[in-house]
Amino acid sequence: MNSKLNDKFATTMLTAALFIIALMYLFPIVWLLLSSLKPGNELFSYPLKIFPDNPTLDGYAYSWQTMEFIKYFINTLIVAVVTTVLTVLASASCGFALAKYNYKWLNAFLICMLATTMLPTEVIMNPTFSVILNLNLYDSLAGLVIPSISTATGIFMFRQYFMTVPNDLLESARIDGANEGKIFFQLMLPIAKPVAITLAIFSFQWRWNDYIWPLIVLSDPNKYTVQIALRSIVGADNIDWVLLLSSSIISLVPMIIIFIVFQRYIMDTGATSGIKG
Template identity: 50%
Template sequence: MINKRLTYLLLSAFSIVYVFPVFWVVISSFKDKNELYQWPPTLFPSNFTFENFRVAFGTGNFGLYFWNSLFVTFISTLLLLLINSMAGFALAKYRFRGGTFLLILFISTLMIPIEVIMIPIFKVISKLGLYNSLWGIIIPPAATPTGVFLMRQFLLTVPNDLLEAARIDGAGEWKIYWRIILPIAKPILAVLAIFSFMWRWDDFLWPLIVLSDPAKYTVQLAISNFIGQYDVDWGSLLAMTVVTMIPVLVVFLAFQKYFVQGMVTSGMKG
């Protein structure tokens, strides 16, 4: 009993340490600028204000930036789910020469730092005429080795007899994929959707490289405009940071019932 209480105490302490920076960002976004620079700092704002949010939204066209981010994130996530589910289905349920080698090749790419392949990808994007285009952000990460691996691990748990029964009933491979595989794979698809949404929504470096037109900026690039050469508008920066947390939180809450199930059955057990 004592060990159980000690475990809960330690877990609670670690949770507080992990959550406190997020709490600090949220609560500080409602402080006025004088209080933000006050020392010693205050935990809660003495004068609760929305001024930072008003200034942040009045500084730039954040409606356009949010639309750009939502478009990129939504389309990227759809493409990732489609391509990774197809690849995972093929690697899990079809036997062909070189399949194991192909899987190892997929996984081995995880060891390559993204910075190493940015220049080749950028050259390809430029040749295709996708530079300074939102599609230049969407297409490169449309398939990920992590997603393919998780899909394969999950689909290995699907009985082959189920697919054979569908084939005997006259179902084609596309119908099996659409009517059987995708509904069964909802838990792992939810996991990938959360990861993809988070990765694409928070991505800063690749949009910074691909985009040069401010009208096509994503919200993360727009937030960087609050950081000047000699000054940082911390109030607006904190306010917009809080706003950008909301979509990711909403997506996670929407798919959380599938999250644990997908993690357990896809080979990511703790």
């Protein structure tokens, strides 16, 4: 009886603690949202008010007019979707090869891929920029897509997954006379669907929120991605906070939609644990 009472007490306390912390995590976003609903003169009024006196969507209308969000969304979407599809295919095939074939040079390649996690683009921005120039990829969306296709994380996710697939499955397909390409596309890729979806979601988020590549590759505002468009507000001498706050919220919307649609896959911890490298 006593222990049951204790349990109940512990449950109340821990739940309360959990939600206090959760609210602390939530608050910055809520504050951004509340502030974005304030008209410009209320934003900097003193003393500060938590809730807007005259909530208004003017800030949103203003940023929708000033920033060409549709254009930025489309650009970012093109980059994110194309890269994601190519990343999944490239990582799956590469992971499959690394898991199921045993050649010395493949092992060497595995180590090379490991090295890329250590020397990400951020570290070698200057020479990478020269490469982009040489390949004629400067100021093109292709310049964002192509370099981002290869990801060590994706390759390792698939490699780990395919290692768990029994070799007998492959052998029997081979005996049936299927060639390796057919085995991969018709047998292996379909059974790796959970990994593919997880990687696709991650890849999409990486590309949607990517900053470094667009920063060094793009110059034409017609090709701006959402993040670079935001940078043009944050970097200004006089930050236009009304514009910045509502634009930040707008930039979140697509990711939130993705999250709502794919929540099941994202929060399914079984799949994410596959990320273990």
